[in-house]
Structures are given as structure tokens and as C-alpha cells.
Amino acid sequence: MHFAPIVHVLLGLTFAPLLLGIINRTKALFAGRRGQPLLQLYYDVWKLLRKGAVYSRTTTWVFRAGPIVGLAAVLAAMTLVPFGKMPALVAFPGDLILFAYLLGLMRFFTVIAALDTGSSFEGMGASREVQFSALAEPALLLALVAVARRTGSISLSGMFDKISLDVWQAAGPSLALVAAALLVVLLCENARIPVDDPNTHLELTMIHEVMVLDHGGPDFAFIVYGAALKLWVLGLLLIGIVLPIQSGNAWIGIAVSICGMVALGVVIGIIESTMARLRLVRVPQLLVGAGVLGALALILVLR
Amino acid sequence: MNVDVILILVVLTNLRLLGSSRLGASIRTVAVQGFLIGLLPLLAPNRDALWKILILSIGSMALKGVVFPRLLLRALREADVRREVEPFVGSVMSLLVGIVALGASFWIGQRLALPSPTTSALLVPVALSSILIGLFLIVSRKKAVSQVLGFLVLENGIFTFGVGLVQELSLLVELGVLLDVFVAVFVMGIIIFHISRAFDHLDTDRLSTLKD
Numbered sequence: 001m002h003f004a005p006i007v008h009v010l011l012g013l014t015f016a017p018l019l020l021g022i023i024n025r026t027k028a029l030f031a032g033r034r035g036q037p038l039l040q041l042y043y044d045v046w047k048l049l050r051k052g053a054v055y056s057r058t059t060t061w062v063f064r065a066g067p068i069v070g071l072a073a074v075l076a077a078m079t080l081v082p083f084g085k086m087p088a089l090v091a092f093p094g095d096l097i098l099f100a101y102l103l104g105l106m107r108f109f110t111v112i113a114a115l116d117t118g119s120s121f122e123g124m125g126a127s128r129e130v131q132f133s134a135l136a137e138p139a140l141l142l143a144l145v146a147v148a149r150r151t152g153s154i155s156l157s158g159m160f161d162k163i164s165l166d167v168w169q170a171a172g173p174s175l176a177l178v179a180a181a182l183l184v185v186l187l188c189e190n191a192r193i194p195v196d197d198p199n200t201h202l203e204l205t206m207i208h209e210v211m212v213l214d215h216g217g218p219d220f221a222f223i224v225y226g227a228a229l230k231l232w233v234l235g236l237l238l239i240g241i242v243l244p245i246q247s248g249n250a251w252i253g254i255a256v257s258i259c260g261m262v263a264l265g266v267v268i269g270i271i272e273s274t275m276a277r278l279r280l281v282r283v284p285q286l287l288v289g290a291g292v293l294g295a296l297a298l299i300l301v302l303r
Numbered sequence: 304m305n306v307d308v309i310l311i312l313v314v315l316t317n318l319r320l321l322g323s324s325r326l327g328a329s330i331r332t333v334a335v336q337g338f339l340i341g342l343l344p345l346l347a348p349n350r351d352a353l354w355k356i357l358i359l360s361i362g363s364m365a366l367k368g369v370v371f372p373r374l375l376l377r378a379l380r381e382a383d384v385r386r387e388v389e390p391f392v393g394s395v396m397s398l399l400v401g402i403v404a405l406g407a408s409f410w411i412g413q414r415l416a417l418p419s420p421t422t423s424a425l426l427v428p429v430a431l432s433s434i435l436i437g438l439f440l441i442v443s444r445k446k447a448v449s450q451v452l453g454f455l456v457l458e459n460g461i462f463t464f465g466v467g468l469v470q471e472l473s474l475l476v477e478l479g480v481l482l483d484v485f486v487a488v489f490v491m492g493i494i495i496f497h498i499s500r501a502f503d504h505l506d507t508d509r510l511s512t513l514k515d
Contacts (some may be wrong), residue, residue, distance in 0.1 A: 172308075173307060173308060173311045177311075284395060285322060285394055285395060285398075288322075288395045288398050288399070289318070289322055289398065292318055292322075292398050292399075292401070292402050295402045295406075296311075296314065296315075296318070296402070296405065299402075299405060299406055299409050300311070300425075302409075303409060303413070303424065303425075303428075
């Protein structure tokens with residue numbers, strides 16, 4: 001089934017914005033509202049794509065390159081992640097490092113595009129983003145290294161292929177720790193609630209939104225779509241570890257993974273509805289805590 | 304519930320203690336840890352005298368899970384101290400120290416020659432790390448209440464070690480240890496109350512400035 005990896009990527013490209021719709025619907029349900037349509041993000045992206053962009057005269061090519069490089073990086077990262085136990089489009093030993101640093105490249109270009117505007121607010125957001133992601137990156141890598149050590153494979157596709165119910169029975173606690181660390185990383189990297197509130201538009205408290213204030217039109221569409229893809233990609237990692245279902249059939253694998261993603265969206269919605277955003281000084285503690293969970297998982301599998 | 308899961312939960316409670324900044328939350332975490340530790344004798348294999356195990360297990364669960372937390376929370380309420388931990392070492396650094404202590408314990412635990420096989424391979428490393436983290440909590444916190452908590456964690460580590468290593472459970476020794484800890488916590492509770500009466504605060508580091 002050599003066409004299957006292409007189907008996976010196409011599914012991701014199609015359904016990634018829907019995941020955000022599911023999160024928003026869950027939050028609306030908790031708040032007793034009807035909420036925005038499930039397909040709202042598609043409308044937003046379509047609306048933005050038809051508009052023109054305005055560029056400040058203080059900005060340079062860096063500002064224009066930011067969204068494009070960001071989207072390209074997350075698309076490349078998407079080809080590396082397996083979906084429903086089938087290997088990814090691109091798989092080679094050590095691709096987990098490339099995966100982590102493609103996300104890093106995306107973040108780097110978002111940050112320098114924000115700095116390029118010369119706005120003090122954007123500089124503040126960029127500083128926070130860099131500080132928090134510097135703490136989230138060790139957590140992500142430690143968690144992935146723990147899985148790599150347990151499964152004996154250093155390629156994302158090989159790792160996720162080998163996680164089965166047997167592995168969960170043998171090393172359940174360490175895999176659960178890995179999943180917890182990845183969930184925190186996912187919430188931080190996608191600016192979800194314990195770290196950042198995606199709804200707030202108060203510059204003093206927000207992180208991701210403040211960095212993209214000056215982007216407009218198609219550039220902003222790329223950023224919004226890229227953020228949705230990033231959530232999808234990190235969600236796939238988490239789902240790959242939590243749902244160890246081995247089935248020979250590619251379609252069953254796809255169906256299980258789609259259900260897993262929908263469940264993940266609901267879980268994130270519940271987390272956002274029941275928790276308050278942490279104070280900014282508390283966020284590093286949370287991220288270091290995630291790193292410590294990853295390190296503990298690694299110690300347990302190294303034993 | 305198998306032994307490994309309980310031991311990993313004990314490690315997580317240790318890490319939570321290192322990271323938390325509220326005294327009340329720390330006391331409750333130690334209560335949970337005491338409860339988990341109390342489950343360990345029940346799960347140890349091939350013990351003949353069931354009633355001994357039950358006495359030890361229920362005794363330690365009642366003391367560490369219910370009585371000590373009550374005493375400490377009461378001391379906290381009556382002494383009217385600030386509800387924050389005020390560490391010498393910040394919570395992020397404490398967590399990193401904790402993970403280093405954990406790594407060192409696993410390293411030592413693998414190399415330690417033991418007279419008899421333990422119930423779980425995790426038991427000795429977790430016991431060692433509890434002892435180290437308990438010591439670290441004692442030296443790195445200002446408040447007398449936190450130092451009592453560090454002492455309890457230390458004792459939990461020793462208890463874990465004993466449960467795993469001693470084949471024939473010596474009930475008297477374990478009960479004696481529990482009694483010692485009880486007296487220690489009781490006395491500490493009273494002292495905390497009196498320190499706060501006399502000096503309006505519980506920062507033990509300020510005791511060093513006392514002059515005669």
C-alpha cells in the first residue's frame with residue numbers, strides 16, 4: 001500500500017483545521033453556548049486568502065518570509081510523522097531530531113518575523129515564546145528518546161510501529177509518563193490554555209497571538225493554517241503512543257487514528273474549560289515538570 | 304495495582320513535593336505518599352503471618368496518611384504561618400536536583416550487592432531516592448513544617464527499603480520506627496507552635512542569629 005502515506009498527508013491537510021473547530025465546540029458546550037461553526041477555521045483561512053496584505057515600511061523580507069517558511073517547515077514535519085501505524089511518507093533513522101528541529105525552525109521564523117516589525121509588544125511575545133520553547137524542547141526530546149530506547153528504533157515510523165499492547169504491558173508506567181510529557185509539550189507548543197490563552201487579545205498576557213499581530217491577508221492565513229497543522233502533527237505523536245492498536249488493515253488504522261484525534265480535541269477542550277491559565281512565572285515550572293517526567297521515563301527504560 | 308506502579312507514584316509524589324510551593328499541598332502530598340507506602344507490605348510476596356502485615360500496613364497508613372497530616376495542618380493553622388514554602392533553592396532547581404538524585408539512585412541501586420532478591424527491581428532505587436530527596440528537603444527549606452515533611456519522606460524511604468529487603472518482617476522494629484516518627488512529628492508540631500509563639504515566624508535559618 002504505497003499510496004497510503006500520501007493519503008495520510010492529504011487527510012492531515014484536510015482535517016487539521018477541523019480539530020480546532022472540535023476544541024472550540026467543546027469549550028462552547030462547557031460554557032453553555034452554541035459556539036462557532038465546526039468549519040469556522042476553513043472560512044477564516046478562505047477569507048484571509050482572498051485579501052491583500054499590508055506591509056509596514058520598517059519591515060524587511062524577513063517579515064514576509066516568516067509565514068511561508070513556517071508553513072513549509074510544518075508541512076515537512078508532517079511528512080515525517082506516521083499515521084495509524086503505517087509508516088510516514090519520509091522515514092529514516094534519526095528523523096525524530098529532524099522533526100523536533102523543523103518545529104524549531106517554524107518557531108524561529110515566527111519569532112524573527114515578529115522582531116522584524118520593531119514593535120515592543122511583538123518583541124515581548126517573541127521573548128516569551130523563546131523562553132518557554134527552550135524548556136519545552138528538552139521535554140519533547142527526552143520523551144521521544146525514551147520511546148526510541150524502549151522500541152529500539154530511532155525513526156519515528158519505526159518507533160510508532162513497534163508500540164503495541166505488549167509494550168504497554170511491559171513498560172506501561174514509562175509510556176504513560178511519556179504521554180503526559182507530550183501532552184504538556186503539545187499544550188505549550190500550540191499556545192493552549194495552561195500556558196497561553198488563544199482567545200485573549202490582551203497583549204500583556206498572550207504569547208503566540210501577540211507575535212502575529214502585524215501579519216495580515218494571505219500571510220496570516222498561512223500562520224493560522226500552519227498553527228492548525230502543528231496541533232495536528234503533535235497530536236499524531238500523542239495518539240501514536242496512547243492508542244497502541246495493531247491492525248493489518250490500513251483503513252482501520254486510519255479510522256482509529258481519526259477517532260483518536262477527535263477524542264484528543266475533546267480532551268483539550270475539557271482541559272481548557274476546567275483550567276485557568278497559569279501565571280507566567282509558573283509556566284517554566286510546568287514545562288520543567290514535563291521535562292522531569294520525560295527524564296523519569298528515560299531512567300525507567302534505561303534500567 | 305502492582306508494586307512498580309506504586310513505586311513510580313511514590314517517585315511522582317517526591318517530585319511534586321520538590322516542585323510545589325504551597326505548604327498545604329505539600330502536606331497532602333506527603334499524606335498520599337504515606338498511604339502508598341502503607342500499601343507496600345500488603346503486596347510483598349510469601350509472607351506467612353497475615354495479621355502482622357495487616358497491623359503494620361494499617362498502622363502506617365493511619366499514622367502517615369491521616370494522623371500526621373492532621374497534626375501538621377493543625378500546626379499550620381494555629382501557628383498562622385504564611386502558606387508558602389520559601390525554599391533556599393527554587394522549585395525548578397529543586398526538580399533538577401531531584402532528577403539527578405533519582406538517576407544516581409538508579410545507578411547505585413543496580414550496583415548494590417543485596418543479600419536476597421527484592422520484590423521489584425525498582426524498590427531499592429526508589430527507596431534510595433526517597434532518602435536523598437528527604438535529606439534535600441530538610442536542608443533546602445526554611446520553614447520548620449517543610450523540614451518535618453522532609454523527615455517524613457526520609458522515613459518513608461527507609462520503610463520502603465525495609466519492606467523490600469527484610470525477608471522475615473520484624474514487626475517490632477517497624478512498629479518501633481513508626482512510634483519514633485510519631486513522637487518526632489508530635490514534638491515538632493508542638494515546637495512549631497511554640498517557635499511561632501515566641502518569634503512570630505517559623506524560619507529556622509533565623510535561629511542562627513540568636514545570641515545569648
